[in-house]
Amino acid sequence: MFLMSDLDISTNVRQRLDRGLIVSCQPVLGGPMDSIVIITAMARAAVEGGCHGLRIEGAANVAAVFSAVSVPIVGIIKRDLTDSPVIITPLLADVDSLARAGAQVIAFDATNRKRPVPVKQLIERIHQHGCLAMADASSFEDGLNAYQLGCDYIGSTLSGYTSGVAPDLPDIGLVTQLKLAGCEVIAEGRYNSPELAAAALHAGAFAVTVGSAITRIERISSWYVTSLANVDYPVGGTSR
């Protein structure tokens, strides 16, 4: 029987994600779309649209999506810890359950904050499972640190989310900075239009992850509502 080695699997995943779209299927927590059936349907629909990969939260969701599609899955687990601000895949047990569920890439918070497990240990554990590691960074320093510790992909995921109010636009400058330092960069966070996603590739991104603009109907709906609410009617004074 022919078995793929870990090296073959990671080469295969790299080739499949290269310059592609990764669709994050993370419904608004507790919202009307927050169910395993809907997440799996969203994932299948995204694949039908041609995406190269999926980002899925939760081991049960990863397992369900893994059995429904054949594109690589970036798995994460989100937790609310009492003693740390780190939310995305903070624990070694999270890495283990994501790998068992079928994630080929495992992403984790790589920020320099109080954390239960050091970044180095998370990367090592991900690699022990034969998976690729993705660091969700908030800054150049986070990303470079993870890269120097052997992380395969650096995401701009947490830029704008560690203090204050997040800006509207994505951090394309961070993509360029990390790329120039030698990282393979996954642009993620506020790529809310196809044009912005393309700009990330121009800036040197290896792939682009898009979530809200594709899979969070509540957000998309609110963008349109806000835009319409701000319209003046210069011609005729009213629409009615």
Ligand SMILES: CC(=O)N[C@H](C=O)[C@@H](O)[C@H](O)[C@H](O)COP(=O)(O)O
């Ligand atoms: C900051 C944080 O917790 N980001 C999360 C990471 O998994 C998700 O909530 C985002 O939807 C994802 O990063 C994709 O970004 P956007 O939805 O902007 O396309």
